[in-house]
Amino acid sequence: MSIFRFPLLVWMGIGTLIFSLGIRQSFGIFMMPISDTFQTGREFFSFAIALQNLLFGMFQPFVGMASDRWGPRRIIMLGAVAYGAGLYLTSIATEPSILYITIGMLVGLGLSATSYVIVLGAIARVVPAEHTAKAFGLTTSAGSFGMFAVIPGAQSLLTHFDWQTALQLFALACCLMIAFASFMKTSSTKSNSNTIDDSQTLKQALSEAFNHRGYWLIHAGFFVCGFHVMFIATHLPSYLADKGLPGNIAAMALAYVGIFNIFGSYFWGVMGDKFDKRYVMTSLYLVRTIVIAAFVTLPVTEHTAAIFGGAIGFCWLGTVPLTSGLVRQIFGARYLSTLYGLVFFTHQVGSFLGAWVGGRIYDYYGSYEPIWWSTVVLAFVAALLHLPINCKPVARLQAAYS
Known part of the structure; x- marks a missing residue:
């Protein structure tokens, strides 16, 4: 199936993700101005973003169940x-404590309802199973395009206005997600090979997944992904500033993460359709291991920051189409929003720790070096975790397809 023949819902989902995830990924640029305004250390803002990501994950299974229903x-x-x-x-x-409710709880709830789990769950119902990973990869890349487009915009707003005005303009941009959602319809045709088994209950689906060892290995791998992306997105600007690089270099590096992930997410999704998703995931995490290790070993300059942004961007969110694709492949599409929502909660626990522990270690040691090397070790462990996953469809689906 050509990407141009995907249903309208796919394109509306892409529009939603551009704004939802683009705004979210720009929060790292706000760390220093907000911390300066409230005269707090970096741990304060780090914890607010960490709380946002934890609640994002905690809300996700329930929001996924609501979407499935x-x-x-x-x-x-x-x-x-x-x-x-x-x-x-x-x-x-x-007062700084208010941010725990606003940018923490409310934005966390908003993200849980406007990001990958809900959009991919809807797409799984209208795209044939054999094209799922490709469609997921294309949709995932939209979040990266949002990162590429929104982060430079955020930096420009902070240059010309204060951070309060920048956030108010972002709040207005959320209205566009409402417009995109109004066009989203999930009714599938009978010709769609992506058959949905409506006879299974939610309780049965959860029991089936919880008793599958591969499901828990998927959880563990996605935990590492969450740790990586939120540590880097939240702390890379400050890390580069500590190395004497100006703020526009950090914005450029994060923009490179976004633009290269546009291609990377689609590439890993296509690879997931062509090859065993387990081995593709292992390859992705091995690439991350090498890229991060090289970055913390080499001198930090404008050029190495740009190269790191592009390299880590290429494997930034390629885990999303592969992880969601594995869940879809093993358990089917009926409760994908719920089952992937639970996996995403584990991802967000990792995000919480990546964002918070990064600030905690910096405030205690005055250096990010220990946490950087921890991300290297975790990437290698995640590469190994995917190898023993049994990715065959569960017996219920095999019987339905036979």
Whole structure:
């Protein structure tokens, strides 16, 4: 199937992710101005973002269940409202503790309803199974395009205005997600080979997944992914500033992460359709191991920062189409939003620790070096974890397809 023949829902999902994840990935640029405004250390903002990611994950299974039951349109609309409210209330906060509720809880809830789990769960219902990873890869790359487009915009806004105005403009942008959601329909045709088994209950689906060892290995691998992406997204700007590089270099490096992930996510998704997803995942994490180890070993310059952004961007969110594709391949599409939502919660636990522990270690040791090397070790462990996964469809699906 050509990407140009994907249903309208895929393109509306892409539009939603551009804004939802683009804004989210720009928060690292706000660390220093917000911390300076409230006269707090970096751990304060790190913890607020860590809390956002933890709640993002905690809300996700329940939001996924709601989407499986009532459809993604309403869920995305409500999530966009929560997202915009969280950004606006952050911009008018007068006490730092308020940020735990605004940019932490409300934005976390908004993200859970407007990001990958809900959008990919909807796409799984309208795209044939043999093209799932490709469609997931294309959709995932949209979040990276948002990162590429929004982060330089955020840096420009901070150059010309204060951070409060920047967040208020981002809050207005959330209205576009409501517009995109209004066009999303998940009814599939009978010709669609992506058959959904409506006879299975949610309780049965959860029991089936919880008793599958591969499901827990998928959880463990995605935990590492979450740790990586939020540590880097939150702390890379500050790390580069500590090395004497100006703020526009950090924005450029993160923009490179976004632009290269546009190609990387689609590439890893296509590889997942052509080859065994387990081995593709192992290859991805081995690439991460080498890239991060090289970055912390070599001198930090404008050029190495740019190269790191591009290299880590190529394997940044390629885990998303592969992980969601594995869950879809093993358990089917019916409860993908729920099952992948639970996996995503584990991802967000890793994100919480990556964002918070990074700031904690810096404030204690005055250096990011220990946490950088921890990400190298975790990447190698994640590469090994995917090898023993049994990725064959469960017996229920094999019987249905035979």
